[in-house]
Amino acid sequence: MTQVAIVGGGWAGLACAVELAGAGVPVTLYEAARQLGGRARRVDWNGLAVDNGQHLMVGAYRATLGLLDRLATRQGVAQRPLVLDLPDFHLALPRLPAPLNLAWGLARCRGLGWRDKLAAARLMNVLRETGFRLPRDEGAGRFLARQQQPASLIDKLWGPLCVAALNTPLASASAQVFCHVLRDSLAGDRADSDLVLNRADLGKLLPDAAQAYLARHGGRVRLGTKVERIARRNGAWFLAGPDEAADRVVLATHATRVPELLADLPELAAVVRQVSTMDWQPILTLWLRFARTPRFPLPLLGLGGDQDPWAFQRDDLAAGLVSLVTSARGPHLDLAPAALQSHYLDLLARRLGPLPPLLDSLRIVEKRATFSCTPGLARPDNVTALPGLYLAGDYTAGDYPATLEGAVRSGLQCATLLQQGA
Numbered sequence: 001m002t003q004v005a006i007v008g009g010g011w012a013g014l015a016c017a018v019e020l021a022g023a024g025v026p027v028t029l030y031e032a033a034r035q036l037g038g039r040a041r042r043v044d045w046n047g048l049a050v051d052n053g054q055h056l057m058v059g060a061y062r063a064t065l066g067l068l069d070r071l072a073t074r075q076g077v078a079q080r081p082l083v084l085d086l087p088d089f090h091l092a093l094p095r096l097p098a099p100l101n102l103a104w105g106l107a108r109c110r111g112l113g114w115r116d117k118l119a120a121a122r123l124m125n126v127l128r129e130t131g132f133r134l135p136r137d138e139g140a141g142r143f144l145a146r147q148q149q150p151a152s153l154i155d156k157l158w159g160p161l162c163v164a165a166l167n168t169p170l171a172s173a174s175a176q177v178f179c180h181v182l183r184d185s186l187a188g189d190r191a192d193s194d195l196v197l198n199r200a201d202l203g204k205l206l207p208d209a210a211q212a213y214l215a216r217h218g219g220r221v222r223l224g225t226k227v228e229r230i231a232r233r234n235g236a237w238f239l240a241g242p243d244e245a246a247d248r249v250v251l252a253t254h255a256t257r258v259p260e261l262l263a264d265l266p267e268l269a270a271v272v273r274q275v276s277t278m279d280w281q282p283i284l285t286l287w288l289r290f291a292r293t294p295r296f297p298l299p300l301l302g303l304g305g306d307q308d309p310w311a312f313q314r315d316d317l318a319a320g321l322v323s324l325v326t327s328a329r330g331p332h333l334d335l336a337p338a339a340l341q342s343h344y345l346d347l348l349a350r351r352l353g354p355l356p357p358l359l360d361s362l363r364i365v366e367k368r369a370t371f372s373c374t375p376g377l378a379r380p381d382n383v384t385a386l387p388g389l390y391l392a393g394d395y396t397a398g399d400y401p402a403t404l405e406g407a408v409r410s411g412l413q414c415a416t417l418l419q420q421g422a
């Protein structure tokens, strides 16, 4: 019998497994797929390693960056001061202590009038005074309007930021979670607002190194092993599928898998109800391979408003590689792939000038990339009503929207709770 079973080898399950194995706790990680990483994984594209979806981190992702440090893969990311560059908007934060960096950045920002800049500064002051806590949650669009944020400021700054961070359209996004994002990215330590750009494929950043770490620390990883159900038998947890028993279980799957796995545990019916009401948002990534690397003035460029893609220069993976990523539901998903590609190439050329010949492209739509981060959404706790059974994953209770940081924090939190016997 394994001491701790971790079901799911995404970033939440891996963070938990590494933490426990490092503390000498025997763990077995069960992963249904043939590879680790879940929604943040390497994909093979005709022999080229790319990501299932372009990911971006920020300096405030302390748990994730700490995990990369622990696994010695931090050199696979590049951290640089925040620059948001859109067609008629440019905000760059200087290397000054917070909040001076934001004040200076806003003062120098291109594309916003003085009215916009003052409104942005006023909003940040109001939020700072209230500790970034709202008396009640509401739609981010409504909240910004109530805070008298001008439409131009919402279009150019708050909208793109909210959709990129929460992967939920502004009108239906949680104002409270958006405020958490503002707190941690724009109002924390200077380096918290830094952009952290991947300079290696997602597999190298975490799954490969975590698997090697687990092997060195006596952890077992069982790939291609789907757990069908979790049940209580003879004082232990029984995992149907692999048909193995465990003292304790950390369930670290996508939320949509939770109801079937917990179907035999009526005590957890409330959790099943909570996750069953969650709505999902897609993310579309278009990989473009050009004959040579187009010249990017910055490694990350916005191509338009909140329904248009962000472009990333990914020549770290191969010369000529560019990824375009569009968050949330929107009209782009109704376009035929060829029409979408030609529209996106047009937007890219408007920013970069004539593009080199295109050799190949790959379109990936992750339909259930993240939960819709809506106002007042109830998310299950890491501890459940059944002692010894924990929930990890980006959807569990926390300040963050569905992100790598939310996933990693939840995994680490489960490891802590489990060791405390909570």
Ligand SMILES: Cc1cc2nc3c(=O)[nH]c(=O)nc-3n(C[C@H](O)[C@H](O)[C@H](O)COP(=O)(O)OP(=O)(O)OC[C@H]3O[C@@H](n4cnc5c(N)ncnc54)[C@H](O)[C@@H]3O)c2cc1C
Pocket (backbone or CB within 6 Å): 007, 008, 009, 010, 011, 012, 013, 030, 031, 032, 033, 036, 037, 038, 039, 040, 052, 053, 054, 055, 056, 057, 225, 226, 227, 228, 252, 253, 254, 257, 261, 283, 284, 285, 366, 368, 369, 370, 392, 393, 394, 395, 402, 403, 404, 405, 407
């Ligand atoms: C395209 C895309 C772009 C994104 N961009 C960003 C970004 O820029 N920044 C950011 O911070 N976040 C981003 N995210 C969100 C981030 O990837 C997720 O929040 C995070 O990866 C979730 O990790 P997780 O471990 O909670 O869940 P998952 O990654 O879903 O992991 C769950 C794992 O459980 C396994 N599993 C499921 N059922 C079973 C079973 N029955 N038995 C065994 N194993 C099972 C699955 O195969 C999977 O590997 C993006 C997501 C996508 C899809």
